[in-house]
Amino acid sequence: MKVTVASGKGGTGKTTLVTNLALSLTQLERVQVLDCDVEEPNSNLFLGAELTHLENIEIMTPVVDAEKCDGCGKCVRFCQYNSLALAKEKVLVFSEMCHGCGGCKLVCPQNAISEEPRTIGVVEGGNIGALMDKETKEIQTPHIEFLQGLLKPSEPMAVPIIKALKKRMWDDGAVLLDAPPGTSCPVIEALRGSDFCLLVTEPTPFGLHDLKLAVDVVRSMEIPFGVIINRDGAGNDEVRKYCSNESIRVLLSIPESMEIAKLYSDGIPFVTKMDQWPVRFQNLWSDIEKMASAAQMAKVGEVK
Amino acid sequence: MKQLTVISGKGGTGKTTVTASFAALAENAVLADCDVDAADLHLILKPEVISTHDFFGLKLAHIDYDLCTRCGQCVRHCRFDAIDDDINIIADRCEGCGVCQFVCPVDAISMKERLSGHSHISSTRFGPMAHARLFTAEEASGKLVAVVRNNARILAYEQKRGIIIIDGPPGIGCPVISAISGVDICLIVTEPSLSGMHDLERVLEVTAHFKIPSLVCINKCDINPDNSAKIKSFCKEAGVGVVGELVYDRSVTQAQIKGLSVVEYDDGEVSQSLKAMWNRIMEILDQIK
Numbered sequence: 063m064k065v066t067v068a069s070g071k072g073g074t075g076k077t078t079l080v081t082n083l084a085l086s087l088t089q090l091e092r093v094q095v096l097d098c099d100v101e102e103p104n105s106n107l108f109l110g111a112e113l114t115h116l117e118n119i120e121i122m123t124p125v126v127d128a129e130k131c132d133g134c135g136k137c138v139r140f141c142q143y144n145s146l147a148l149a150k151e152k153v154l155v156f157s158e159m160c161h162g163c164g165g166c167k168l169v170c171p172q173n174a175i176s177e178e179p180r181t182i183g184v185v186e187g188g189n190i191g192a193l194m195d196k197e198t199k200e201i202q203t204p205h206i207e208f209l210q211g212l213l214k215p216s217e218p219m220a221v222p223i224i225k226a227l228k229k230r231m232w233d234d235g236a237v238l239l240d241a242p243p244g245t246s247c248p249v250i251e252a253l254r255g256s257d258f259c260l261l262v263t264e265p266t267p268f269g270l271h272d273l274k275l276a277v278d279v280v281r282s283m284e285i286p287f288g289v290i291i292n293r294d295g296a297g298n299d300e301v302r303k304y305c306s307n308e309s310i311r312v313l314l315s316i317p318e319s320m321e322i323a324k325l326y327s328d329g330i331p332f333v334t335k336m337d338q339w340p341v342r343f344q345n346l347w348s349d350i351e352k353m354a355s356a357a358q359m360a361k362v363g364e365v366k
Numbered sequence: 367m368k369q370l371t372v373i374s375g376k377g378g379t380g381k382t383t384v385t386a387s388f389a390a391l392a393e394n395a396v397l398a399d400c401d402v403d404a405a406d407l408h409l410i411l412k413p414e415v416i417s418t419h420d421f422f423g424l425k426l427a428h429i430d431y432d433l434c435t436r437c438g439q440c441v442r443h444c445r446f447d448a449i450d451d452d453i454n455i456i457a458d459r460c461e462g463c464g465v466c467q468f469v470c471p472v473d474a475i476s477m478k479e480r481l482s483g484h485s486h487i488s489s490t491r492f493g494p495m496a497h498a499r500l501f502t503a504e505e506a507s508g509k510l511v512a513v514v515r516n517n518a519r520i521l522a523y524e525q526k527r528g529i530i531i532i533d534g535p536p537g538i539g540c541p542v543i544s545a546i547s548g549v550d551i552c553l554i555v556t557e558p559s560l561s562g563m564h565d566l567e568r569v570l571e572v573t574a575h576f577k578i579p580s581l582v583c584i585n586k587c588d589i590n591p592d593n594s595a596k597i598k599s600f601c602k603e604a605g606v607g608v609v610g611e612l613v614y615d616r617s618v619t620q621a622q623i624k625g626l627s628v629v630e631y632d633d634g635e636v637s638q639s640l641k642a643m644w645n646r647i648m649e650i651l652d653q654i655k
Contacts, residue, residue, distance in 0.1 A: 071377065072376065072537075099537075101542075102375050102565040107564060142424065142462055143463075162445055163464075163465050164465060168465060168469065213539060215571035215572045215575060216543070216576070217539070243404065243536050244403040244404050244507075246403040246500060246503070267622050268382065271404075275403075278502045324589065326559055327557075327560065327590035327593055328559075
């Protein structure tokens with residue numbers, strides 16, 4: 063089952079949720095974690111996998127052969143991203159603006175444009191030991207497989223990296239995706255094909271406002287979802303009221319706690335220090351499974 | 367006219383909290399909310415909208431199925447996987463490049479304008495404000511950020527305002543680059559967690575690449591004093607000034623619930639620190655020609 067953790071507002075606890083849930087699930091299932099927040103991936107600060115480089119992510123950008131180019135400007139007019147300009151009948155390429163559509167090469171009547179790959183980021187991965195079994199003190203296998211994408215600073219395009227990362231996604235087992243904040247294209251790309259979405263929020267006006275936006279997104283994508291309230295108690299009850307009015311289930315709340323905040327700041331997943339939590343995350347997972355399969359059944363019913 | 371952008375790398379470190387207080391403290395500013403896909407500044411500034419404009423982002427391919435012969439040329443040439451094997455356009459993947467239209471042998475594809483959001487010009491109790499709303503699931507947030515910044519510049523010229531205070535988006539990608547390009551100073555709000563520190567380092571690489579002077583504010587600095595000390599020594603080595611340290615205080619959330627900036631809500635320790643930080647930033651901006 064593929065579960066994406068998203069939020070709208072940044073800093074509400076997506077990574078906290080993904081990493082603690084992943085570690086709690088290792089006692090039950092094979093777990094794969096994909097950090098799709100390729101601009102600022104943080105999951106591995108908590109999971110601590112030894113990462114190996116898996117692939118460079120490249121987009122194809124144009125190179126203009128000045129001898130063949132007659133300065134007709136067709137490529138410049140075709141480009142939707144302002145990455146080509148004509149100066150004194152010569153074509154200049156601003157490759158950081160290029161989305162790599164390949165259109166300029168297609169439209170050039172002189173065959174003056176070729177393409178070269180430009181690396182915009184990487185995909186890395188590694189394995190992580192699981193929680194220790196309390197009785198036997200044995201490290202449980204299987205481990206977590208962890209993968210992350212990393213956008214090169216100063217590069218604008220996150221989506222190609224998220225796509226490459228998701229090509230490595232398992233078909234079975236527990237697959238957890240840590241989405242970037244916001245509601246635009248990178249979030250959609252992370253969410254696409256998910257069986258379920260957990261929306262993490264905090265009980266504040268900002269949290270509620272951005273939760274509503276995120277709910278719009280998952281509803282429009284027809285992905286079943288539930289809400290997690292983080293730092294519960296720090297603000298007001300408006301998030302709960304909203305969820306109850308909209309018939310949205312609040313699946314878990316994590317209280318405002320100095321202990322949790324301190325563990326977070328040191329990069330320590332709190333399930334490894336607070337005994338009562340792994341079972342709560344396991345229960346969360348079985349709720350998710352029930353809701354996802356009910357939604358699946360409903361969909362099949364509709365088709366029939 | 368000076369421009370200051372507040373960014374963070376990591377989300378939720380307190381960009382909007384800081385920006386709202388700066389808005390209250392500044393005497394001659396235009397406010398711009400450039401976090402166009404999860405904007406929150408308006409929840410505190412409560413802008414009265416004066417005018418709204420449609421924002422057309424990237425174009426969207428449209429197929430005339432009466433003409434389409436299902437030859438599949440468009441599918442093969444699309445680099446964004448935006449046309450599936452049954453020749454359906456997947457709208458939220460389409461980047462509007464126009465390649466499908468170009469390669470279609472029967473002219474069945476046209477590129478249509480796509481309404482992707484709205485930009486607003488407003489007034490607030492602290493002065494004029496430029497902001498926007500990108501529809502959910504849309505591309506081109508960088509382009510909309512550029513529209514907001516342009517509106518803010520026009521407001522500043524028209525009303526002879528000396529500074530534009532920009533609330534930036536999280537991350538380091540397209541909308542962030544658009545929100546910081548050409549500004550005089552970036553203020554990076556971070557927190558003393560490993561995540562905050564990691565993201566600070568990455569966002570500093572971006573500001574360095576675009577040669578924008580950066581300053582740092584450590585929010586909730588007392589949650590992990592060791593990490594706060596590490597941030598300070600890291601910044602010292604990197605030649606980046608730490609201009610503010612804010613303690614964790616529940617008044618910050620209480621102010622948000624009341625719809626007020628922290629400096630309006632009370633005159634506690636966080637308010638004092640915000641005022642001192644604002645004065646320091648103004649001094650530094652004054653030195654920049």
